[in-house]
Amino acid sequence: MASFQVEVRVSPRADLLDPQGKAVEQALKRLGFAGASSVRVGKLITLTLEAPSREEAHRLVEEMCAKLLANPVTEDYSFEVAPLPAPAAREG
Amino acid sequence: MRAGVIVFPGSNCDHDTFHVLSQIVGADTRFVFHRETDLSDLDLVVLPGGFSYGDYLRAGAIARLSPVIEALHEFAQRGGLVMGICNGFQILCEAGLLPGALAVNTCLEFRCQWVHLRVENAATPFTSSLSPGQVLRIPIAHQEGRYIAPPDLLEELEENGQVVFRYCRPDGSLDLKEREAPYNPNGSLNHIAGIVNRQGNVLGMMPHPERASEKVLSSEDGRAIFMSALAAVGAAR
Numbered sequence: 321m322a323s324f325q326v327e328v329r330v331s332p333r334a335d336l337l338d339p340q341g342k343a344v345e346q347a348l349k350r351l352g353f354a355g356a357s358s359v360r361v362g363k364l365i366t367l368t369l370e371a372p373s374r375e376e377a378h379r380l381v382e383e384m385c386a387k388l389l390a391n392p393v394t395e396d397y398s399f400e401v402a403p404l405p406a407p408a409a410r411e412g
Numbered sequence: 413m414r415a416g417v418i419v420f421p422g423s424n425c426d427h428d429t430f431h432v433l434s435q436i437v438g439a440d441t442r443f444v445f446h447r448e449t450d451l452s453d454l455d456l457v458v459l460p461g462g463f464s465y466g467d468y469l470r471a472g473a474i475a476r477l478s479p480v481i482e483a484l485h486e487f488a489q490r491g492g493l494v495m496g497i498c499n500g501f502q503i504l505c506e507a508g509l510l511p512g513a514l515a516v517n518t519c520l521e522f523r524c525q526w527v528h529l530r531v532e533n534a535a536t537p538f539t540s541s542l543s544p545g546q547v548l549r550i551p552i553a554h555q556e557g558r559y560i561a562p563p564d565l566l567e568e569l570e571e572n573g574q575v576v577f578r579y580c581r582p583d584g585s586l587d588l589k590e591r592e593a594p595y596n597p598n599g600s601l602n603h604i605a606g607i608v609n610r611q612g613n614v615l616g617m618m619p620h621p622e623r624a625s626e627k628v629l630s631s632e633d634g635r636a637i638f639m640s641a642l643a644a645v646g647a648a649r
Contacts, residue, residue: 332515336560337599339518388477391470391506393513394560 323404324369324377330390330397331362365389368404377401413437413645416444416454418484418500420475425461425497425622432622433458437638446478455645456493457484459500461553461620471514471556472502481507491648493537493641494614498554501606501616510609510616511569512561518599519592522555526631527597527619529605530580533573536608537644538615541636547584548577548633550619552597557618559600559607566601577606577617 332338338360345359371377381399390397415433419426426443433456434441444457451457464475475481481503488494488509496504504510517523531539531546542548561569569575579596580586586603587595596603598618606617621634 336515337518339516339520339599343520388469388473391473391513393505393562394515 321370321372322374322406324371324374325402325404326367326369326377326381326399328365328367328381328385328389328397328399329362330365330385330395331360333394333396334360336394362395369401374401374403413439413455413642414453415439415441415456415458416451417441417458417460418444418446418480419460420446420462420464420478420503422464422466422475423460423462423499425499425620429458429460429497429622432625432635432638436625436635437642439638439642444480446475446480449479449483451480451483451487451492454487454492456495456641457487459494459496459503460622461498461500464499464503467499467556470502470506471499472504472506475499475503476507485509488609488614491611491613493644495538495637495641496614496616497620497622498552498557498618501618502556504614504616509614510607511565512559512607514556514618515558515560516556517554517558517597519597520555522553523557523597524551524553525597526551527605528580528582528584528595529577529619530584530586531576532578533576533608535573536576536612536615536640538608538637538640539576540643541640545584547580547582548624548636549582549631550621550624550634552619554598554618557598557600559598559602559604559618561601569604569607570602572610574607574610575602575604576608576615577619578603579605
């Protein structure tokens with residue numbers, strides 16, 4: 321078993337209105353950031369995961385996203401899986 | 413009619429709904445704890461409003477993993493009547509008992525106000541004592557009530573008459589303004605306030621009929637929805 325650091329990014333689907341992103345965009349423009357556009361507000365979910373391999377970790381995170389972390393009707397997701405040093409090395 | 417009101421951690425309209433079902437509608441009513449797995453004694457199961465699991469992750473996303481939801485799938489498959497109000501509607505969508513999803517209101521605000529609803533389909537077990545085009549006055553109280561479905565699904569819902577209630581003006585007309593349409597208070601696609609599943613025995617609606625079932629609360633329009641369910645159960649026996 322190895323440990324992995326997982327970051328899941330969930331954002332409103334690109335083809336849907338994101339009122340929060342719109343409000344933030346307007347606020348940025350009011351602050352003078354005239355070049356800011358296409359603002360979307362989503363969420364970042366981080367976790368550590370025990371899995372036999374990186375491939376298996378990928379598969380598990382994909383399943384987590386499909387079953388719970390994102391709602392396909394309203395949200396898109398992407399994720400990164402990075403190996404963590406073995407516990408002994410970390411305590412080292 | 414034997415009715416059950418599911419109590420999730422964070423439900424807060426469970427007692428109001430229980431009161432209306434037992435005292436106003438006259439149904440034999442019990443609370444159903446979210447860990448229960450046997451609904452076989454019930455004719456109608458209501459998922460009440462509230463903030464189950466604090467709306468963490470997404471409204472309804474955690475509640476739909478409760479043991480009672482598995483039993484609810486079986487109950488609905490057998491033809492039992494299921495009604496989700498507000499958070500209950502969100503849970504039914506997350507559980508896959510109803511299609512689509514409820515996103516944050518376009519105004520980004522929590523909206524607590526009276527709205528008008530037009531009855532689009534009076535042939536469901538929940539609307540049989542209403543007439544098509546009838547306008548109901550019922551309150552809403554939510555921040556995530558913007559009904560969303562992909563275009564093909566939306567078309568399917570419309571074709572099958574699954575859209576039961578639409579937000580409208582007091583005269584029944586739709587507020588067609590693209591932005592800041594006060595009579596579509598959350599920006600729902602096609603002004604959708606309530607839908608049923610294909611079979612018609614599962615209803616989800618954002619407005620709160622239990623808050624408009626007694627004269628003292630200034631509207632009794634919501635009572636007709638519960639009374640329709642009562643009549644449907646009686647007719648099925």
